[in-house]
Amino acid sequence: MRKRVIVLGSTGSIGCSSLDVVRGLSDEWEVVGLAAGSRAVELAAQANEFRPPAVAISSSKAAAELRSGLAYSPKVIHGDDALTRLVETVECDCVVCAVVGCQGLSATLVAVERGRRIALANKEALVVAGSVLIPLAQQTGAEIIPVDSEHSAIFQALQAGRREDVHKVYLTASGGPFRTWSSAQMAGVTLEDALNHPTWDMGPKITIDSATMMNKALEIVEARWLFGLPVERIGVVIHPESIIHSLVEFCDGAMIAQLSTPDMKTPIQYALTYPERRPCPVKHLDLVESRQLNLCAPDADRFPALRLGDAVARRGGTSGAVLNAANEAAVDLFRSGAIRFLDIVRYVEQTLREHAFVASPTLEELLAADHWARQEVIRCTTC
Ligand code: MG
Numbered sequence: 138m139r140k141r142v143i144v145l146g147s148t149g150s151i152g153c154s155s156l157d158v159v160r161g162l163s164d165e166w167e168v169v170g171l172a173a174g175s176r177a178v179e180l181a182a183q184a185n186e187f188r189p190p191a192v193a194i195s196s197s198k199a200a201a202e203l204r205s206g207l208a209y210s211p212k213v214i215h216g217d218d219a220l221t222r223l224v225e226t227v228e229c230d231c232v233v234c235a236v237v238g239c240q241g242l243s244a245t246l247v248a249v250e251r252g253r254r255i256a257l258a259n260k261e262a263l264v265v266a267g268s269v270l271i272p273l274a275q276q277t278g279a280e281i282i283p284v285d286s287e288h289s290a291i292f293q294a295l296q297a298g299r300r301e302d303v304h305k306v307y308l309t310a311s312g313g314p315f316r317t318w319s320s321a322q323m324a325g326v327t328l329e330d331a332l333n334h335p336t337w338d339m340g341p342k343i344t345i346d347s348a349t350m351m352n353k354a355l356e357i358v359e360a361r362w363l364f365g366l367p368v369e370r371i372g373v374v375i376h377p378e379s380i381i382h383s384l385v386e387f388c389d390g391a392m393i394a395q396l397s398t399p400d401m402k403t404p405i406q407y408a409l410t411y412p413e414r415r416p417c418p419v420k421h422l423d424l425v426e427s428r429q430l431n432l433c434a435p436d437a438d439r440f441p442a443l444r445l446g447d448a449v450a451r452r453g454g455t456s457g458a459v460l461n462a463a464n465e466a467a468v469d470l471f472r473s474g475a476i477r478f479l480d481i482v483r484y485v486e487q488t489l490r491e492h493a494f495v496a497s498p499t500l501e502e503l504l505a506a507d508h509w510a511r512q513e514v515i516r517c518t519t520c
Pocket of ligand 1: 285286287
């Protein structure tokens with residue numbers, strides 16, 4: 138019997154790569170559910186190819202368009218909680234969570250409650266609610282396997298030793314398009330500049346997060362939850378070529394790194410097939426093909442988001458929810474032209490400073506902190 142996978146966020150960048158992976162593994166895996174936000178035409182085309190028994194779309198307005206595009210009769214779930222209901226109603230072996238932003242949290246939570254394997258590309262779920270998801274996964278036996286390329290690299294490198302023998306992990310960062318820009322130059326960054334990532338082809342939100350290096354800040358918090366490490370044991374190193382995807386340093390001084398071409402199909406497939414490996418439709422790395430691997434220290438003065446990542450990973454509580462929500466709100470405002478590039482991190486920092494911190498929050502308190510932070514960023518821009 139083939140293993141069954143649900144792909145949440147199937148029409149986005151990671152979702153499409155996930156379906157490429159399943160095409161290559163079609164002897165072993167079948168798609169039993171697909172979910173998207175509003176892209177009904179693309180979702181219908183994917184459903185017609187993979188024929189899952191259920192499809193979900195968050196936008197109720199797009200549901201009619203989805204139905205009219207379907208060449209068979211799957212169950213169609215729509216509405217704000219469509220992704221969550223898909224995971225609740227369809228049996229599966231793995232949920233690929235490739236939804237962008239906090240909206241993936243409740244579906245991830247259901248997958249964890251049901252003890253599924255979760256191929257987690259949605260770092261925001263852990264940043265917001267790692268304090269709830271990780272202990273729950275330990276109770277239910279859910280396996281949270283990272284798809285984020287850096288965390289997948291660390292997860293792969295960790296197979297080389299015992300957890301108690303890890304000295305430190307290093308997240309690599311491309312540095313984004315403004316790696317060599319001065320703060321004065323960054324003050325005039327346009328949306329087009331920020332959407333032009335040098336090595337990775339990703340969706341717009343994560344591309345802007347890479348440009349501010351907020352992406353790395355979120356990843357520090359993500360690593361703190363995934364690997365249970367204090368922030369002192371999580372380092373960041375700039376590596377512009379995006380070939381070394383991250384490293385683990387063990388207590389004997391040995392460093393184990395994972396290298397490959399920058400293609401998300403490698404970490405997605407590993408999350409499905411772990412602990413096994415399969416051939417994957419990616420370009421293999423040619424180590425001697427004029428390849429230079431540069432590494433240097435990050436500059437937290439030009440990229441203050443990095444300090445926020447450290448502070449939030451150290452503090453825990455509601456600060457992850459506030460960091461993430463304030464950033465999502467500020468990125469939206471930048472994309473709409475309402476604020477400037479450097480204001481994104483400035484507003485996030487201000488919101489973190491203003492928030493009423495709760496040290497051991499419930500899920501409801503985390504969601505309330507998320508809601509407050511979004512409102513606060515909008516309030517800041519009007520006062
Ligand atoms: Mg990443």
